[in-house]
Amino acid sequence: MNKKPLTESDSLYDHLEKMSTIELLKGINEEDKKVAEAVEKCIPQIEAVVNAIVPRMQKGGRLFYIGAGTSGRLGIVDASECPPTFGVSHDKVIGLIAGGDSAIRKAVEFAEDDLEQGWRDLQSNDIGELDSLIGIAASGRTPYVVGATKHARAHGILTGCITCNQDSKLAEVAEYPIEILVGPEFVTGSTRMKAGTSQKLVLNMISTSVMIKLGHVQGNKMVDMQLSNDKLVERGVQMIMEKLDIPEEEARKRLRRFGTVRKAILGVE
Template identity: 65%
Template sequence: MIRVTEQESAYSNIDQMSVYDILKGINNEDKLVPLAVEKVIPQIEKLAAAIAERMQNGGRLFYIGAGTSGRLGVVDASECPPTFGVPFDYVVGIIAGGDTAIRRAVENAEDNAEQAWTDLQQYKISSRDCLVGLAASGTTPYVVGGLITARKNGVLTGCIVCNEGGPIAKESDFPVEVVVGPEFLTGSTRMKSGTAQKLVLNMLSTTVMIRLGKVKGNKMVDMQLTNHKLVDRGTQMVMEELNIDYNQAADLLLRYGSVRKAVEASHK
């Protein structure tokens, strides 16, 4: 396979550029990312619909990846409970090398093709669940091995990669191959490739949660009230929905713990 992510940058002698020209070049490349994502919306649609269906029947969503890709999966998973009020083990991000690898690279962690399935066993992954492999290269052994074993065990598989035709896509029931081209800094896939994966993850988890009923209208009615800003936002949502004043709305919100529960209680 051709690894577009490893191809030479279109920019020469970037170490001799001015600060402005470096920033302009990076920005010009970044502009290409949403266009590349747009091209694969049909692929994302298939993956999102399949995950939502399985999760509606009691399944969970897992992400596995190494390096930047693994970190992005951990971030997306960690944001689902506060945003959508789901349990902390409902969407799970696993990075090669464990939590240590979130901050420090763990040597050779991504080269172990057996470790991902071992890591997933801690969560008792089953055929009801979904597994999305994240790897810019599309070839990371940790991710390939995890997907192969997951498929053998009836787990629904998908991926988000930035090269076409790699082993990770081949081991996925629903591959998403978003090709953003060579990086501004040759081979630095934390840049455009990482941005593309983050965009797709945003689209994927948000769409799935909407389909699971975690959003009403355009509001996060199940969000956790973890700070003053979110309490105020929730209060405003209750005010709008029930046409009551701020103090009444705040009282209802804090009494019932979520916008959804506060509104439902007032309608009984």
């Protein structure tokens, strides 16, 4: 009999339906504490993929995430937050999900089981050799993701992956595998929990580190952020005040004149 994958292994807790609310919450929290430690063990693998991605993006390459279900949604969330946070164009970091955009809100049955569709979706976005691909699948065996990653690597595209099982098919086909071994879920097999949290943490680390290395942060400030609401405008004003040591009204005038925090600080149109 085949051994269960780690993501499918039995919860360390049982009779959940008989637990009080406080017992449930404490149990979930106890398991969540293990996630950051599991991610910490993967830092060398995360470092390797970041250092491989940066020079390609410096030459004009893009970063793609591809996944199904929770994994796909997490990739889309991370990609969608890069333009407002770092001021990059919406086609610089791209998230793809099995079943297309409609699957972001509602699961599309069996979409993840097509071994060829992921590569077709990447081709429709004109993926090329300067681009990088991160396949995301907690199980490490999702056909949509495995197939896309295998094809991409065969076409000379940099490939990484984020999975929560050891020695998976996805890790086998990716050049830069990241295996976050968070252990059994509180609810057996519910990988939207610890596995999903770990994937979100690693995606944060990859995109943030890449964007810092591409020059979109100065000091510790998001100088290229899009000023898309009043809160961000006020943050921008504060950043200019602090950097240039000028009064609020002068900082506000500079921001209105130059349009971005970076340009306001540098004083260039």
